[in-house]
Amino acid sequence: MRIVTLNTWKNEGQYERRLALMAKGLGELAPDVVCLQECFQADGFDTARHLADALGLDAAVAPARHKLRAHQGRRIESASGLAILRRNGALASGRLALPSDSADGERIGQWADVAPGLRVLNLHLTHLRGPQASSLRAAQLAKALAAARRPGAGLIVAGDLNAPADAPDLAQIAAALDLAAAPTLQGERDGHPAYPRAIDHLALVDQGGWAIKRRFRALDRPDAEGWHPSDHAAVVADLERR
Numbered sequence: 001m002r003i004v005t006l007n008t009w010k011n012e013g014q015y016e017r018r019l020a021l022m023a024k025g026l027g028e029l030a031p032d033v034v035c036l037q038e039c040f041q042a043d044g045f046d047t048a049r050h051l052a053d054a055l056g057l058d059a060a061v062a063p064a065r066h067k068l069r070a071h072q073g074r075r076i077e078s079a080s081g082l083a084i085l086r087r088n089g090a091l092a093s094g095r096l097a098l099p100s101d102s103a104d105g106e107r108i109g110q111w112a113d114v115a116p117g118l119r120v121l122n123l124h125l126t127h128l129r130g131p132q133a134s135s136l137r138a139a140q141l142a143k144a145l146a147a148a149r150r151p152g153a154g155l156i157v158a159g160d161l162n163a164p165a166d167a168p169d170l171a172q173i174a175a176a177l178d179l180a181a182a183p184t185l186q187g188e189r190d191g192h193p194a195y196p197r198a199i200d201h202l203a204l205v206d207q208g209g210w211a212i213k214r215r216f217r218a219l220d221r222p223d224a225e226g227w228h229p230s231d232h233a234a235v236v237a238d239l240e241r242r
Helices: 015-029 047-055 131-148 168-176
Strands: 002-007 033-042 058-062 067-071 074-086 093-097 108-115 118-124 154-160 200-206 210-218 234-241
Touching: 002 015, 002 118, 002 154, 002 200, 015 047, 015 234, 033 047, 033 067, 033 118, 033 154, 047 058, 047 074, 058 108, 074 108, 074 118, 093 131, 108 131, 118 131, 131 154, 131 168, 154 234, 168 200, 200 210, 200 234
Parallel strands: 002 033, 118 154
Antiparallel strands: 002 234, 033 074, 058 074, 067 074, 093 108, 108 118, 154 200, 210 234
C-alpha cells in the first residue's frame, strides 16, 4: 500500500497551474491513499475533489478554517481543510476537533480506515511559534492520537505537523518518525528560497501487523518553467503486511 501526504497550499500562488501539477505528480506516484492539508474549497473550486477525480479515488473531505480569502481578484467565502483520498471509500472516516488558539484559528484532525486493521490520522497542527505553541502542538497531537487509536490496529500519522522530527512537540510519536527526513518546505518556483526543515511526516505509530518498506520525498521537482506543485513537498510511504 502506498500512502502520500501533501500540504496543497490553499489557493496561493498560481493555483490552477499548481492544481494541474499536483494531479500529474500524484498520478505518477499511483497512491492508494492521499492525505491532503490546506484544501481550498469555495463556490466552483474544490482542491480535494478535483484531485480525487483526477486520481480515480474516493474523497473524505473535512472543511475547516472558513473565512473570506482573495481569489482571482475578488474576496470569496472559502474553507481550508483536510481530506483523505482512498481507493475504498466504503470504510469508516471521521473528523476531530482539536485544541486551538485564537491567534491561529480552528484546528481539526481527520481519520479514515484505509484497509482492514489500518487507520490513517491526517493532521495539520498549529503553525504558531514559541514555547506555548509547542505545548499546543503536543496537546493537539495527544488528543488526536487518543481519539484515533484502536487496540491491535495499525495507525499511520500523516500531515503537516509544523515541527521537525526531533522537536519535543512530537515526542509522543518520535520513535516512528524519520530523523533523517529531507526538508519538505520549498519555494513556489525554482530559485525561490527553500527552507531546511522537514515538517511534513508519515509515521507508523502503531504497527498492527504493518511495516514501512520505504519512505521518500516527492513532488519536489519543478516543471519545465520552474514552478513547483506546492510550497510543500509530498512525503510517500510504502507499507506492507508482516
